[in-house]
Amino acid sequence: EKMASKVSVVLRPVKSIVVRFCPFEPNVESTRKFLQCIYHKKVQATNTNCEVTTDVRHDGSEPVVDVMFADGDRLIMKGAHLTTGEMLTALASRCNAKDLKEEQKSKKKNP
Amino acid sequence: QEDGYTRVLRRQAEQTLRDSRMVAVCHYNSMAEEDVATLGHYLRRHNIHLKFVLNEVIRPVLAQSKYRNLLPLFVSRNVLLVSPEAPAREMLRVLKGVPQVTLLGACIDDTILSRQGVENFARLPSLEASQGQTVAALSLPSSQTSSLLQRGPSYLTALLDEHIRRLRATGGATELPRGTGGASEPPQGKGGA
Numbered sequence: 141e142k143m144a145s146k147v148s149v150v151l152r153p154v155k156s157i158v159v160r161f162c163p164f165e166p167n168v169e170s171t172r173k174f175l176q177c178i179y180h181k182k183v184q185a186t187n188t189n190c191e192v193t194t195d196v197r198h199d200g201s202e203p204v205v206d207v208m209f210a211d212g213d214r215l216i217m218k219g220a221h222l223t224t225g226e227m228l229t230a231l232a233s234r235c236n237a238k239d240l241k242e243e244q245k246s247k248k249k250n251p
Numbered sequence: 252q253e254d255g256y257t258r259v260l261r262r263q264a265e266q267t268l269r270d271s272r273m274v275a276v277c278h279y280n281s282m283a284e285e286d287v288a289t290l291g292h293y294l295r296r297h298n299i300h301l302k303f304v305l306n307e308v309i310r311p312v313l314a315q316s317k318y319r320n321l322l323p324l325f326v327s328r329n330v331l332l333v334s335p336e337a338p339a340r341e342m343l344r345v346l347k348g349v350p351q352v353t354l355l356g357a358c359i360d361d362t363i364l365s366r367q368g369v370e371n372f373a374r375l376p377s378l379e380a381s382q383g384q385t386v387a388a389l390s391l392p393s394s395q396t397s398s399l400l401q402r403g404p405s406y407l408t409a410l411l412d413e414h415i416r417r418l419r420a421t422g423g424a425t426e427l428p429r430g431t432g433g434a435s436e437p438p439q440g441k442g443g444a
Contacts, residue, residue: 163278163355164365169326172278176327179280179351194278194353198365 149178149231151187153238155210160195161203161219171203171219174227207231209238260308267302268316271333275342275357275369276321279303279330282351290349294332297341302331320363324355339373 159175161168177183178192203219205227215234217227268274282290291301306325313322330352332342337359346354357369364372375381 163324166323172327175278176280181281192350194350196353196355196366198356198367 149183149186149228150235150239151178151183151190153209153211153235153242154187154190155208156191156193157208158193158195158206159203160197160201160206162197162199162201164198165200165203167220168203170222170224170227171205173224174205174219177224177228209234211238213238257308260305261312264304264309264312265316267331267333268312268318271335273299273332273334273337273339273357273359274318274321275332276324276355277330277332277346278353278355279328280351280353282349286349286351290345290352293345294342297334297338297345298336299332299334299338299342302333304329304331317361318358318363321356321358329355337372339369343370343373 157178159171159178161171163172175192175194184190184192205215205217205219207215207217209215213234215231217230219227287301294301304325306329309331310322310325313319313325334342339357339359343354346352354366354369356366357364359369359372376384
């Protein structure tokens with residue numbers, strides 16, 4: 141939760157997030173912390189239409205975060221060797237970039 | 252040097268683990284207080300108790316008990332669902348309505364199960380039904396053997412019955428079955444066969 145307040149993620153351009161991990165593996169800590177950060181009230185409040193799904197497997201697979209954006213883009217983050225902060229920053233930067241693009245588009249339409 | 256409070260928490264955790272038949276570990280995302288209370292209420296109806304645990308407290312307890320293979324599950328925030336019975340079906344139904352709590356794994360009757368294992372366990376028939384199915388399966392070969400053994404003699408019996416019937420139908424006085432006496436009257440009732 142500390143990280144969530146430092147890196148504020150605006151989930152407006154995100155359609156859905158799927159977090160897939162195998163809890164008996166040793167490398168899932170950062171992915172689980174990332175999941176906790178996205179489920180925080182403030183982050184959820186930025187987009188109530190964003191579906192966050194958790195997929196718990198038991199097949200020794202790598203932890204993966206699959207983000208689908210509203211404009212069709214897809215961000216896949218393999219959490220085995222990433223820290224929570226890195227994943228949050230990556231998601232936040234892409235969301236901000238897409239937000240800026242949307243604002244510029246809407247400004248062009250309504251000058 | 253261990254804190255007194257930590258020691259108390261550890262002892263409570265040991266007590267809980269010892270008394271419960273089912274221990275389910277769930278990943279806990281932040282929930283509103285009233286949602287936690289509602290969830291606790293629904294679970295308590297099925298005799299399942301919610302226990303929030305700190306990883307530093309529970310890890311040494313688990314390492315020394317028979318649950319040490321559950322250790323990798325205890326990273327970031329978790330909640331334990333413990334119960335002296337094993338109501339897996341009801342627990343899954345309640346958790347389906349709560350997306351913030353994700354079932355990771357469970358230990359039911361000294362068997363560690365993954366999430367898929369818990370779902371399969373919930374789908375099993377009751378103990379009485381399984382016992383009935385086992386008894387039926389065990390008695391099947393013997394009943395088949397007895398019906399096979401009886402097939403020959405019963406076929407012979409049927410053939411003899413038919414033979415008698417035809418003889419009577421043709422009014423044959425020659426070959427009446429023994430023990431009936433008197434050829435004039437058709438024998439009443441079944442014969443010796």
